[in-house]
Amino acid sequence: MQKEIAGWFRQLQNKICLELEKADSKGRFSEDNWERPGGGGGKTRILRNGNIIEKGGVNFSEVFGPATDFLRKQFNESAESFFASGISIVLHPKSPAVPIIHMNTRYLEIGNKSWFGGGIDLTPHYIDKDDARFFHAALKNMCDEFNPEFYPLFKNQADDYFFIPHRNETRGIGGIFYDQLQGTDSFSKDEIFRFVRATGELFAPVYTDLMAKNSEKIFTENEKKWQRLRRGRYVEFNLVYDKGTKFGLETNGRTESILMSLPPQADWEYDYKPEPGSKEAFTLSLLKKGIDWIKKI
Amino acid sequence: MQKEIAGWFRQLQNKICLELEKADSKGRFSEDNWERPGGGGGKTRILRNGNIIEKGGVNFSEVFGPATDFLRKQFNESAESFFASGISIVLHPKSPAVPIIHMNTRYLEIGNKSWFGGGIDLTPHYIDKDDARFFHAALKNMCDEFNPEFYPLFKNQADDYFFIPHRNETRGIGGIFYDQLQGTDSFSKDEIFRFVRATGELFAPVYTDLMAKNSEKIFTENEKKWQRLRRGRYVEFNLVYDKGTKFGLETNGRTESILMSLPPQADWEYDYKPEPGSKEAFTLSLLKKGIDWIKKI
Numbered sequence: 403m404q405k406e407i408a409g410w411f412r413q414l415q416n417k418i419c420l421e422l423e424k425a426d427s428k429g430r431f432s433e434d435n436w437e438r439p440g441g442g443g444g445k446t447r448i449l450r451n452g453n454i455i456e457k458g459g460v461n462f463s464e465v466f467g468p469a470t471d472f473l474r475k476q477f478n479e480s481a482e483s484f485f486a487s488g489i490s491i492v493l494h495p496k497s498p499a500v501p502i503i504h505m506n507t508r509y510l511e512i513g514n515k516s517w518f519g520g521g522i523d524l525t526p527h528y529i530d531k532d533d534a535r536f537f538h539a540a541l542k543n544m545c546d547e548f549n550p551e552f553y554p555l556f557k558n559q560a561d562d563y564f565f566i567p568h569r570n571e572t573r574g575i576g577g578i579f580y581d582q583l584q585g586t587d588s589f590s591k592d593e594i595f596r597f598v599r600a601t602g603e604l605f606a607p608v609y610t611d612l613m614a615k616n617s618e619k620i621f622t623e624n625e626k627k628w629q630r631l632r633r634g635r636y637v638e639f640n641l642v643y644d645k646g647t648k649f650g651l652e653t654n655g656r657t658e659s660i661l662m663s664l665p666p667q668a669d670w671e672y673d674y675k676p677e678p679g680s681k682e683a684f685t686l687s688l689l690k691k692g693i694d695w696i697k698k699i
Numbered sequence: 700m701q702k703e704i705a706g707w708f709r710q711l712q713n714k715i716c717l718e719l720e721k722a723d724s725k726g727r728f729s730e731d732n733w734e735r736p737g738g739g740g741g742k743t744r745i746l747r748n749g750n751i752i753e754k755g756g757v758n759f760s761e762v763f764g765p766a767t768d769f770l771r772k773q774f775n776e777s778a779e780s781f782f783a784s785g786i787s788i789v790l791h792p793k794s795p796a797v798p799i800i801h802m803n804t805r806y807l808e809i810g811n812k813s814w815f816g817g818g819i820d821l822t823p824h825y826i827d828k829d830d831a832r833f834f835h836a837a838l839k840n841m842c843d844e845f846n847p848e849f850y851p852l853f854k855n856q857a858d859d860y861f862f863i864p865h866r867n868e869t870r871g872i873g874g875i876f877y878d879q880l881q882g883t884d885s886f887s888k889d890e891i892f893r894f895v896r897a898t899g900e901l902f903a904p905v906y907t908d909l910m911a912k913n914s915e916k917i918f919t920e921n922e923k924k925w926q927r928l929r930r931g932r933y934v935e936f937n938l939v940y941d942k943g944t945k946f947g948l949e950t951n952g953r954t955e956s957i958l959m960s961l962p963p964q965a966d967w968e969y970d971y972k973p974e975p976g977s978k979e980a981f982t983l984s985l986l987k988k989g990i991d992w993i994k995k996i
Binding site for chain 1 (some may be wrong): 747756865866927931934935948954955964966
């Protein structure tokens, strides 16, 4: 199945890049091909200074070889070899009215174990309840086609994962997150792969819709400043907590591909507190776990 | 000795803040007093938008109480209580011609063990060999008054500590770094405290000299851009590797005091490479371990 899975990730990268270029209308992805010394490699695609996307990456990788000590310790003591393939996306829009989006999906085979993991989450600089409902409803509808338990389970896992403990804030409005999804008698590996594909297919239509809806809105220098502060939180999450980033840096991954997730610019201001009653305070008040975004709130 | 040590750190904070305000001539430190729920607290002093310093923090803390699980696991399984006091400084100047500086000194007592740790290091956005020599010579002269082995040992430890593995770059030109300095028969705890005091006394005269020498230089928008990229590396070091930051975040320290070390603004640009032969390339070529900055290079 390795070939089929990696092939699918590869075409998803192509498809998503094309759809993002179309929606942005100006930005074009550049491509860097890289090789992993131990086996395999990847294609890093970066878009800079588009009309809507200021800095974005859509990365594909397919790596394999003898199982490293790190992998054995983490996942499977007795494994001799591994195979991993996936796609990883982070888009930082120019406008504070357009949310940051992230998607990551991966397939990992270590010795005789194999599983899928991944997630999508949205980080609006300003939370718009209609957008939040639209985003979560799209995820729920997709999940429900497979199993009605998926959305509530994976939504809670996203709340827990995309969380910044030292700020006591979620990174954004979450989404879905799952890991170590292995095939079972009642839900086969083929079925999981179908679910993974459905998630991947959802990405471009959902995000390009949010781009189109919000990118023409006029914004102020103050809103841009707030965006840079929120980007600072994004940096904190990715460098302090994100498992993919840690894993990549600790296993000598390609630094520029791993850190494509960082924003073009971020600010830190000591003890910044938005004015009570402001749009910024409203957004902060909603950066919490356990919010039902689909219900009218 | 606890009272004496904390009292000394406290007066050092006052002294350094006064001297920095004098050198900056416009910026003034604001102060936040905070209490630690388990015992003790601190004074966080922040200067923003000075003439020379864009964002800087000079923090004092003195915390104590029952030894936490984290401390026991890290340092002393059988300890019942702990005491820690220290000072921590990071200054981000406005001008890319002025280096970023960091100093941290702390005293830790856990059960029947106690020691000092600390360091000073300089992170120029543009390396100036005369400044580098001046900085390292000042540290060496101070160290040599105590023990001729201190400077070479602590300088190497700084090279190893202030290093960003995923970039294969040092953070800057290093300085000195030491940890777990405990009293011995030949070098008593009193003597170590004298060394710690000498290091602390050195900070303000050395840095205000670098401020005065470099802050009037004219800089371009390109140099400012390069400064923001270097600040991005500073963020990467602090959030991914710095032990004080990790320790603080993991032990529920006061987030705003811990993260005062982050710059006011930082940039990330995918796969940025300075032009061969440029000042930026020259600086990058010197971000390496093992350089003898005092020798004419």
